[in-house]
Amino acid sequence: MLDPKVLRADPRAVADNLARRGFTFDAAMYAELEAERKAAQSEAESLQAQRNTLSKRIGEARQQGEDATEMMAEVTGLGEQLEHRQAALASIRQRLDAWLIGMPNLLDPEVPDGKDPQDNLELRRWGEPVEFDFEPLDHVQLSEHWGLLDMRQAAAMSGARFSVLQGELALLHRALTQFMLDLHTRQHGYEECYVPYLVNAASLEGTGQLPKFRADLFALDGEQHFLIPTAEVPLTNLLRDTILEASELPWKKIAHTPCFRAEAGSYGMDTRGLIRQHQFEKVELVLAVHPEESESALEELTIHAEAVLQALELPYRVVSLCGGDIGFAAARTYDLEVWLPSQKAYREISSCSNFRDFQARRIKARFRPDQEKSPQPVHTLNGSGLAVGRTLVAVLENHQSEDGSVQIPDCLAPWMNGVTRLGVAE
């Protein structure tokens, strides 16, 4: 949620900023509604003040055995006026709130201009895409050949965009997860959390998935609960209605969870293999930091995610998302894109964002700058560290050999139970 004070102070600037996203904000209309709210609120509050004073005097008069009939008549009249004013105020408030909750975050000035992924700005590359002296297979060909991936049974029991991993492929999938968790907890200072996979609507509103992106979510029991689309939701909501001491910042959490996405609107997109599934695993990093620290925290967070790709020896690039491609709640986002030989393209494997105070305002996550000062919103950030399914795909495709086997990166050894190559005939 945007800071209402910023909106009131300079609605024009807000409109200009949001236009870079392709979002239209009617500043004049907003200013008008805001003026109405102000008037209605002042009137309602002064009526309440009068009522409170009179009621108090009635009490005092009664206690001294005096007659209070006249004052009571007066206050009854006040009550009716008050009711009208309050009803008016409530309806204006409701309209303003609905408006505010549907507005995306302001873009950081550094965000490149543009309308789609074509316009994203490449910041750097790491590693060289492998030049195979044979035609590389894609991850489906590799793993189905070994009998370790069963898309057919997954489709039979659940439908499209589900998968069944077996044997050493499932082991590799688990090893990747463990590796990521240990790397980030031991070397990057994140605290591991186990969190609910079902959350309520308020939590999703807090992080920005609702109300606008309902179609991307799976709902249960009449929308009492939703399956989480990312661990960002439960992790960030740990800070709801919380005031942290300055000494508790930076606040760094990590969780490994399944993620569920309806993938509405992506029909025909990435239909093959494990790239785009309704259910996938992800290791998610979430931070809450001092507002002055959030820019540097985004750089650091991105480096933490990159560390996973580097350890796995996977070539990738970092792109800064343009105004038209960046998410609703983010002020700035870096995507990590891993090289996929089968597609001869870089594909998203992690997304690291600075939300500044946008989510913090929605969930009332604050910190106390120092004793005496009143609390103010923290800045939140999150990033995938990484999407496990896509990492599995990248490992298979980048580390394959001509015989269809795959070399397992050394860093996974502690979890691979002695397996160093996949797809080797026993």
Next chain:
RNA sequence: GGAGAGGUGGCUGAGUGGCUGAAAGCGCUCCCCUGCUAAGGGAGUAUGGGCUGAUACCCCAUCGAGGGUUCGAAUCCCUCCCUCUCCGCCA
């Protein structure tokens, strides 16, 4: 799922219609006293909003959430949520 008990400030906990945004204690901050330590004395200590140059004053709201009764609700009534105890079921 059934029965019962509860949800009050950073914490414990009083408070059954007005003088309670809230006693008392603990914690915390500042000051005084004190060779050190310990003990003692005093003051302060919620959040959001409005107003404002102001994180000063003043005003409004908030005692789980929402609604109702009343001139007036932490206190009475209704609905919902959550916690605890016992029973049932269960990994």
